[in-house]
Amino acid sequence: MTDTASDAVSLPTSPSTSPSLTLLGLGAMGAAFARAWLAAGYSLTVWNRTPGRAEALIAAGARPAASAAEAVAASPLVVTCLLDDASVGGALADTDLVGKDLVDLTTGTLSQARARAAWAEARGARFLSGGIMAVPPMIGVPEAGGYVLYSGSQDLFETHRTTLAAPAGTRFVGGNPGHAALQDVALLSGMYGMIAGAAHAFALVRGEKDISPAEFAPLLAGWVGAMSAVIPQIGQQLESGDYESGVTSSLAMQVAGAQTFLATAQDQNVSPELLTPVFDLMRRRAETGGGREGFAGMVDLLT
Known part of the structure; x- marks a missing residue:
């Protein structure tokens, strides 16, 4: 289990007792976690x-600490949700972490x-890294579908599973402490690609007075949702190394039609800058023997 991801998402449950924990960082996300706990x-x-x-949270029952060191000393479980990794190091620099369980929800890189993790363990703490797959309004709302990826000490995760699941669902993705951060950024990268495509689509129709962006939006959302079915296929092809099986729209066919997309953008006075990098990758792959493939082969050009 330590080296493999768990597919089950644990949903929030009520604690049988009222264990204590400390939270460092009360920005929008940290405050949302605090309210949920x-x-x-x-x-x-x-x-x-x-x-x-902290004022609103104190009014709701939270105990304020005058310093990070005082806050860390107050609880066996310490959660950080700060601006960046440097902020975590700065906040914890003068704290005693011996015997503590440290869960870092700060967005950062794998490295x-x-x-x-090594820094925390050298100071006598168990460490768990978290990647939050939610926006603040989703925290504390199970039906919203938000969850947190966790990696690092599985013992720590199991010890505090119920506590960690109170704000959002949990998914343990392995013993490598960097894997939650990596998958967090990977998933968000996919989101940004989707939003880039949506931005281009809206730009194309925006100039037409008879097309309402609000009415066009459900068509776009439905189409993107339907096309997301290709994602599992890409994963399977990358796993097997066979990039041609099951392909219904080859790169060669799509590259041949790329000019239509670029011409439409020109007609609508829309910059093609969000599309051209994708078409360039597709063309490069097709020209180097991948014309019968789907999108999986493009991954090879990026790695």
């Missing part, structure tokens, strides 16, 4: 570099998470 009945100590952000 308080609503679930947890005893919560909070600290933020700007004390004023930063690995280094932070």
